Structure formats: C-alpha cells, structure tokens
Amino acid sequence: MPVHRPGPARRSRLSPAGVLLAALSALALLLTLPTAARADDVPERGTARLGQGVIEHDGQGGRPAGGDATQTEGVDVSSHQGNVAWSTLWNSGVKWAYVKATEGTYYKNPYFAQQYNGSYNVGMIRGAYHFATPDTTSGAAQANYFVDNGGGWSRDGKTLPGALDIEWNPYGAACFGKSQSGMVSWIRDFLNTYKARTGRDAVIYTATSWWKQCTGNYSGFGASNPLWIARYNTSPGELPAGWGFHTMWQYTSSGPTVGDHNKFNGALDRVVALANG
Template sequence: MPVHRPGSIRPRPLAVLAAALLAALSFSLPLTTAHAATTPTRGSARMGMGVLAHDGRSGTPSTSDVTQTEGVDVSAYQGNVSWSTLWSSGVRWAYTKATEGTYYTNPYFAQQYNGSYNVGMIRGAYHFATPNTTSGATQANYFVDHGGGWSRDGKTLPGALDIEWNPYGAACYGKSASALAGWIADFLNTYKARTGRDAVIYTASSWWTQCTGNYGGFAANNPLWIARYASDPGTLPAGWPYYTMWQYTSSGPTVGDHDKFNGALDRVRALADG
C-alpha cells in the first residue's frame, strides 16, 4: 500500500475532475435552460395543450337534461383522421387547426377540414394565437387567407380564436391584461371585417382571469368555447351567461379533443348560418 508524506495531495484523475465540474455546472444552470429543453416546437401548439398542465382533470361530464351535440377538434397532431369512424360514433361537428401566428399552416388541414365536411359534419377552422409575435389584425388576416374564412353554405362554422397558455414561454405572452384584451379585439374586429362573422373565442376560465383580468367585453358578440376537463364547465369568464361549446376531454374516442355543443344539431346549423 503506497505511503504518502504528510501534507501531500494525491493527484486526481482528469475524468474525476471533469465529472465534478459538470455536476457543479448542472446546479448553476439558469432555469431558462431547463425550460428550453421541454419547450415544444413552434407551430405544434393545439387547443387545450395547456389545460391538463394548468387546470388538470377531475371527473367525467355529467348527464344533462339539455340536449348537447358531440363534436371534435383536431390539428396536425392527429394526422389523417378517420372521419367516417367519428361520424359513426356520433360526432356531428368539427374544428380543424388552420394556422398559428403568421408562421405556420397545418399540413393536414385539407384532409381534416374537407374530410369532416364530406362525411356530413358541420365544420370550422381555428387559429392558435401568439400575441407576442405579430398584431391581432395581422394574424386574423393570415388566418382568413389560409383556411379560416367563412361561407354561407349551412355547413361552415365561424372561425375560432384559440387564446390560452403560451406553450413557448410566459403564460400571458409578456403582455398586460389590457394589452391582451386589445390584441384580442384587434383580431376579432379584423376577422369580422373580412368575413362578416363574429369569431368564436376558445379559452379556459383560469387563463382568461389571469391574463385578461377576466375581461367581459366580448361576451355580447362572440360565442364562448370553454375548456375544462371535469364533470361540468365550471365558472365561466366574465360576461358570458352560458357557453356555446365545451371542450370536456383531451382523450376522447378515436382521435382528437372532444367537445359538446350546448344545444341540438339545429343550433349547430344556426351558428353555421349566422
């Protein structure tokens, strides 16, 4: 056994020193680095992406005396959709993601948007908002120009604005409540000017309260599509006395997030007709 003179230090292998240095660095890395590792690819956002993470899931939808009509929403995440299977399961309306920001269009949009229409569903398109990239008006125009328009054919729903947690950074997109409400108004006003229709607003009550200050100024004209994975839709955002649509699960049968329209099929047609 080797003997070391008092006060001497045994040389440490280079590999051991390197490992120790890396371990020390790992504790000092900023949180943004860890966050970046889990940030999704830009363009991959979809309806309800943040609902489970922020609102969770509790219970299953309760049976209501009010007739409701089953729907589904899809994005590129679902790929090519078997619309005939969904139709056979009772789904009668559908929304397809068309765009995000001004940098993304859904590569499966034609198969999803036209496929739902071709099996007899009443269909619509939605836009995933990124208020920190471009103005509301710019994104509304991009949406209309890439599938988000409307036609009075009795089977096309008005476009929907998906405004929820930012999957790429700060939940409220780095904007104040008043600035976000202004951005949304800019989008909605431009969409109506282009199509003649008031867009649907898709959101979650907790996000809406946190990021817009529970602004109630859109309730008079814009139908509410509420997201909540629970036995009921819960407390609605300010101003809306009822919801028009409710996304109640992200794991419905076949594919997609599943939704309930607050009324019978003739009410879905009424919304399509304007």
C-alpha cells in the same frame, strides 16, 4: 544541459463532497432559467393545439355523463391526428368539428384539406381555428393570415365561424409577455379584423384561469363572441367574466375516438344556427 519536458497535465481531483456541491450548483443555475430558455421543454413552433396547456394548468378530471339530447358531440383536430377517419367519427355520434388551420403568421396545418373537407364530406358542420401567438405579430396580421389560409366563412349551413384559440403559451411566458390590457387589445384587434373580413364574430376558445391571469378577467367580449370553454372535468365550471353561458365545451383531450372531444350547448339545430349566423 538536460532538457526539461513538460509532463502530463495533472487532473483536478474533487472529493465526493465537492462533486456533489458542483452538481447542486449546476442544478440551481438551471432552475433559475426561464422556461423558454430550457430548450428541451419548448416544443417546435407550429405544434401547439387546442387545450395544450389545460391539463398542465387546470388538471384532468372526470367526464360528463353521456346521452344528453340537449348537447351535441364534436371534436377538434390538428396535424397531430394526421389523416382522420371521418366516417368512423360520424358513426360514433360526432356531428361537428373544428380543424386547426394556422398558428401565428408562420404555420399552416399540412393536413388541413383532408381534415376540413373530409369532415364536411361525411355530413359534419365544421369550422377552422387559429392558435394565437400574440408575441410574434399583431392581432390584425394573424386574423388576416387565418382568413387567407382556411379560416374564412360562408353561409352554406355547414361552416362554423372561425375560432381564436387563446390560451397558455407553450413556447414561453404564459401570457406571451403582454400586460393584461395589452392582451385585451391584441384580442380585440384580431376579432375586429376577422369580422371585417368575414362578417362574423369569431368564437373565443379559452380557459377561465388563463383568462383571469392574462386579461384580468375582461368582460367586454361576451356580448358578441361565442365562448368555447376548456375544462377537463364533469362540468364547464366557472366561466370567464362577460359570458352568462358557454356555446361549446372541450371536456377532454383523451376521448373515446380521435381528437379532443367537445359538447355543443344545444341540439344539432343550434349548431346549424351558429353556422348560418
């Protein structure tokens, strides 16, 4: 009897219209996925930095006019800047700096020593900041991690109180999956722990639009915690509830020299006063 051998598999052939329909269906499915599920859009843990979400959410506007003697120029840096030429910054008029120390309870800036000590050695008043991830561990745990890894304070006239960077989540949902009251509780937990460890009230870095969205525009921290407002425009604009004025203003992420640029709301003696507590 003849042996029947299987022939080559037939390829499914779609009409051009069918191909287009399949592609559109796949695209529609992708767009329904949450941001955190799109791997290409999520940066590597530890890479977050001050103001990462400001341009995306608030935009980039004009810069303030220079030459105002009542404001003092500063920068903030992270591992993105690597080893910083601090003498160049100092000669350009930068007199204070904040350096990223930690993120969550899982990341330490590998350039922290060069950046933190280098700024101090050229004469700058400097401090450290912590990028908060309220969805990973408690506020107390992150405050302790921060203090233990560079975020401490000493009354030497050259060390600013630590700063809590609380803003849009680059790794997922903007408010880290927390309710507004839950976010306020997390922030309070961090601030209370930081003060218990260092004796200082931490600076709060945030943007007004995020603060409104994720804390319900909570007003309870303005009396004790200095405000570092992020707004890339010609003025600081509206402040979060509870603060009648800002202490620092991050006005651009693309300054004339390395790092994000900021203005302290006062002359250099006021920067010294904040350092001394």
